[in-house]
Amino acid sequence: MDVKTRVIEILAEQAVLDPSDVREDMTLEELGIDSMGLVESIFAIEETFDISVPFNANEPGESEFDISSVAKIIEGVKHLREQQAS
Amino acid sequence: MKRVVITGAGTINALGRDVPATLEAMREARSGIVPLIMRDRERLAVQIGGQVQGYEPEERFNRQQIALYDRYTQFTLLAAEEAIAQSGLKFDGELASRAGVVLGTSGGGLTTQDENYRAVYEEGKNRVHPFVVPKLMNNAACSHVSMQYNIKGPSFTVASACASSNHAMGQAFWFVRSGMAPVMVTGGSESMLCFGGIKAWEGLRVMSKDGCRPFSANRNGMVQGEGAGIFVFEEYEHARARGAEILAEVVGAAMSADAADIVMPSKQGAARAIKGALSDGRVNPAEIGYINAHGTGTAANDKTECAAVADVFGPHADDLMISSTKSMHGHAIGGTGAIELLACIMALRDGVIAPTINYEEPDPECALDVVPNEAREAKVTAALSNAFAFGGLNAVLALRAV
Secondary structure, eight states, X not given: OOHHXXXXXXXXXXXXXXXXXXXXTOOHHHHTOOHHHHHHHHHHHXXXXXXXXXXOTTOGGGSXXXXXXXXXXXXXXXXXXXXXXX | OXXXXXXXXXXXXXXXXXXXXXXXXXXXXXXXXXXXXXXTGGGOSOOEEBOOTTOOHHHHSOHHHHHHOOHHHHHHHHXXXXXXXXXXXXOOHHHHHHOEEEEEOSSSSHHHHHHHHXXXXXXXXXXXXXXXXXXXXXXXXXXXXXXXXXXXXSEEEEOOGGGHHHHXXXXXXXXXXXXXXXXXXXEEEEOOOSHHHHHHHHHHTOBOXXXXXXXXXXXXXXXXXXXXXXXXXXXXXXXXXXXXXXXXXXXXXXXXXXXXXXXXXXXXXHHHHHHHHHHHTTOOGGXXXXXXXXXXXXXXXXXXXXXXXXXXXXXXXXXXXXXXXXXXHOBOGGGHHHHHHHXXXXXXXXXXXXXXXXXXXXXXXXXXXXXBSSXXXXXXXXXXXXXXXXXXXXXXXXXXXX
């Protein structure tokens, strides 16, 4: 499974955009994804990749999981997949 | 309009099995938040809570009762027993037919639902116990109090998530104040600390894995608790005529809806409820010496609540004390306002302000006197109890010393 494609699909669905309109340099704010949309996206990511994402909605900016851009999220998911592959 | 006083109080929660034990724990700034004991604990991401541990239902109830009483009903009945015994009231004749029971709960018999879903889905059973419905229903606790004490007037259950018991007590207060009922048994109960209950909260990702630190800059979420608080609200002259001990006076209540977001709180909605309770009780804001905060330990609540208090009280916000006892007993959801009312009674009657424990780092957005880490002696003549629920439903009570 291509991580990048799937993560973009998940975020695009949340943002009600076509995946082709989601660029890697975009932030969640630019995508129009609010805190509830983010929690739902992370749930979808966990279910899709069978990983556990360290994320606390109280302090999204301070979680180990970097959500500052689409690229960072993709990178984080790749990292977690390697870490949690067993 | 009648005056309304509290003539009985009862509780069971993570801090104690009754009111004296709970108030002692608050005075001593003890935490009731512990590693959870429950089936499949290893599958939980959040493994702490304000759990009532070492509690054996068999010590307090017989087999037939346990078949009908979910844990939240058991908590209610234990707290009601303490409260009604303290009040000294016997419900018969006209008093019985006019007095009522209004209680709050969010999940009701959630433990019963959890256990029976397991039975049919996980264990593949095709049959459940015949009393599952009367055991799990949200009004079960209210009905059992009414049956046990022969209370036959207006009785029902209120559900507004984390504000349930404040909505219930506000309604009960108005019933007595209007003269409709001379006595109301009121408060709330919750027992959501079951596997499914915690899993649901985990999903929202607002739970702390390591502790409840309201107003502290390093807070990272709420910690769930459980328990009940039950009170006897009585018309003042009725209480005086029989020489009852008066714990405090309830003077005002207000309710508001944010009409904004299903989880994010609104400063305006909270401020309207606080202001409303003051005006309903004809309390001058400068009289308020203590506020029992909703204080969940989430960034969203704590900042919004402090901003609302600052808005309503202006410069006086810096003179009053505001603490979150959830730091000690956890967030008992639909029962939490009732457990927290005990801290208001302690402030007004005993002159002891319950602390916000686990306070480690000041947060400039919560720059109020949160009574950090140690209880404080102070003379307080009027107090508020805040509750702001998911769904934007708010209820605030105003009390005075008698």
